[in-house]
Amino acid sequence: MNRPDDLEQLWKTQPVGPAMEGEEMRKIVMTRIEKFDRVIRGRDIRETIAALVVAAFFTYAAWRQTNALELAGSVIIVASALWTIYYIWRHGTEPSDPNPDQTLAGYQRALARKYDHQIRLLRNVKFWYLAPMYVGLLFGSAGMLKEHAEKGTLKWQDALGPLFYTLVFAAVWWLNEVHTVRKLQRMRTKLMAGAEEPETSC
Amino acid sequence: MLAEAAGANQTTTFRAAGSGRFCELFEAYQPAMRRLVAAYVINAADREDLLQDIATGIWKSLPGFRGESSERTWIYRIAHNIAIRYAAGVRTRSAREPMLEDTFDHPSSDAGAEAALLLDERRRILVESIRELPPADRQIVTLHLEGLSAAEIEEITEISQGAVATRLTRIRQKLSERVQAGGRGQ
Numbered sequence: 079m080n081r082p083d084d085l086e087q088l089w090k091t092q093p094v095g096p097a098m099e100g101e102e103m104r105k106i107v108m109t110r111i112e113k114f115d116r117v118i119r120g121r122d123i124r125e126t127i128a129a130l131v132v133a134a135f136f137t138y139a140a141w142r143q144t145n146a147l148e149l150a151g152s153v154i155i156v157a158s159a160l161w162t163i164y165y166i167w168r169h170g171t172e173p174s175d176p177n178p179d180q181t182l183a184g185y186q187r188a189l190a191r192k193y194d195h196q197i198r199l200l201r202n203v204k205f206w207y208l209a210p211m212y213v214g215l216l217f218g219s220a221g222m223l224k225e226h227a228e229k230g231t232l233k234w235q236d237a238l239g240p241l242f243y244t245l246v247f248a249a250v251w252w253l254n255e256v257h258t259v260r261k262l263q264r265m266r267t268k269l270m271a272g273a274e275e276p277e278t279s280c
Numbered sequence: 281m282l283a284e285a286a287g288a289n290q291t292t293t294f295r296a297a298g299s300g301r302f303c304e305l306f307e308a309y310q311p312a313m314r315r316l317v318a319a320y321v322i323n324a325a326d327r328e329d330l331l332q333d334i335a336t337g338i339w340k341s342l343p344g345f346r347g348e349s350s351e352r353t354w355i356y357r358i359a360h361n362i363a364i365r366y367a368a369g370v371r372t373r374s375a376r377e378p379m380l381e382d383t384f385d386h387p388s389s390d391a392g393a394e395a396a397l398l399l400d401e402r403r404r405i406l407v408e409s410i411r412e413l414p415p416a417d418r419q420i421v422t423l424h425l426e427g428l429s430a431a432e433i434e435e436i437t438e439i440s441q442g443a444v445a446t447r448l449t450r451i452r453q454k455l456s457e458r459v460q461a462g463g464r465g466q
Contacts, residue, residue, distance in 0.1 A: 085455055088399075088406050089425040094314035095324070100303025106332055107302075107339045178337045178361040179344065179354060181438045182419055185361040269368035271414065 126163050133159035136214075147221030151214045158210030165206050169199065186269060193266040200262070203254045212247050216240070298342050305342075306335055309355050312426050316356075319410045319422050320363040321370055330366045337362045353435045356428070360419045360436070405462035409455050420444055421451045 133156045140152035176188030219240045226232040306313075313334055317327045337358045345354060410418055416437065423433045430441040437444070 085406060085452060085459065086425050086427070088403050088459065089315065089422075091399075092315050092318060092403055092407065094311055094318070095327075097307075097310055100306040103306050103332070103335050104299055104302055104339070107336045110332060110336055111339075177341060177344070178358040179341045180357070180361070181436070182361060182364065182416060183438070186364070186415075189365055265368050269365060 122166055125166055129159040129162045129166075132156075132211075133163075145221040145225055147224060148218050149221075151217030151219075151221060154214030154217060155211055158207075158214060161210065162207055189269055190266055193262050193269075197259050197262050197266075200254045200259050204251055208247050208251055212243075215243050298339075302339055302342055305338060305351070305355065309352075309359075312356075313359055315426070316359055316363060316422055318407050319418060320367040322411070326366075326370055330363060333366055334359045334362050349435055350432070352428070353432050356423060356426070357436045360422075364415050364419075401462055402459050406455060406459050409458045413451065417447060417451055420447055421455070424448055 136152040136155040136159070140149055140156065143149040143152060176185060176192060178185060180188070222239075223232065223236055226236055313331055314327070317330045317334070321327055321330055338355065341354075341358055345351075349357075410421060413421065416439070419437060420433055420439070423436060428436075430444050433439070433444045434441050439447075
């Protein structure tokens with residue numbers, strides 16, 4: 079039988095590795111915080127620039143269009159790119175982390191809410207990001223196909239463009255709504271395992 | 281303009297004072313934090329990463345610390361919450377990865393070496409068994425093994441002292457049995 083303090087002694091005599099100076103850790107912490115902020119800001123700026131480039135390109139394309147379907151497609155794409163920029167700056171930033179200075183049950187609930195929020199955002203990607211742009215591209219492609227058909231120059235290669243962007247959009251959709259959502263759900267389940275109060279998943 | 285300058289001065293003063301306080305706290309609680317991370321993650325790199333996450337949590341929460349709870353309970357609460365979140369996100373790694381103590385020297389005599397190996401084995405089983413507990417039980421038992429009183433554990437977990445005592449009896453029994461069985465070369 080173990081003595082009453084046996085476990086405590088075993089626990090406290092664990093080798094824990096070399097000690098670090100407080101100042102050294104403070105510098106690491108500052109670097110981590112700055113890096114995190116830089117990554118988020120960088121991501122938002124990159125996506126905004128990409129959306130601006132898309133908007134500028136299709137504005138120019140719309141200005142030169144004579145085909146009504148292609149014109150409609152370009153206008154939809156420009157509008158969706160501008161909407162994306164608005165959405166990124168209005169909703170896209172990461173929700174702040176819950177304060178860890180609370181009870182375990184409170185912290186788990188706060189984190190679960192954060193995960194639910196992220197899952198909701200990812201599930202909505204198809205509505206605010208993919209669908210408008212995809213519909214715009216479909217309109218453009220339909221216009222192009224119609225024009226080729228009217229001129230009698232329709233070829234099977236004309237289907238390659240729509241096929242390519244459909245695959246790209248499907249991959250983006252899968253990455254967000256299937257892969258990342260599943261990963262977040264796994265983390266949420268693991269986090270809530272053994273929680274004091276049962277929670278309902280989103 | 282003057283008010284702005286005064287505000288900036290206050291922030292700078294706070295940051296300087298906060299930096300000093302942070303360094304003191306980190307150095308004082310570092311050994312306990314390092315033991316705590318071992319109860320959540322196996323891999324040495326993950327442990328270091330988690331320790332940095334905890335330090336970041338303490339740094340961010342420091343301006344909000346009003347002294348309503350003791351410094352010790354405040355630190356442990358932050359550390360456990362961040363560790364639980366980290367453990368939920370970390371991918372499962374091999375349970376057979378070497379423990380830190382594998383890199384330590386052992387006494388050269390046969391009897392001494394055998395005793396040291398046995399002690400290492402018992403420690404490994406204890407830490408592994410704690411890691412397998414549900415989060416709330418893991419939190420209670422590590423706080424207890426760090427020497428916190430039932431009242432302090434209640435302050436951190438909001439689980440009543442009576443319930444803490446009941447759980448501890450059950451958990452300690454289970455841990456003792458596993459350590460004992462492992463120590464006999466199960």
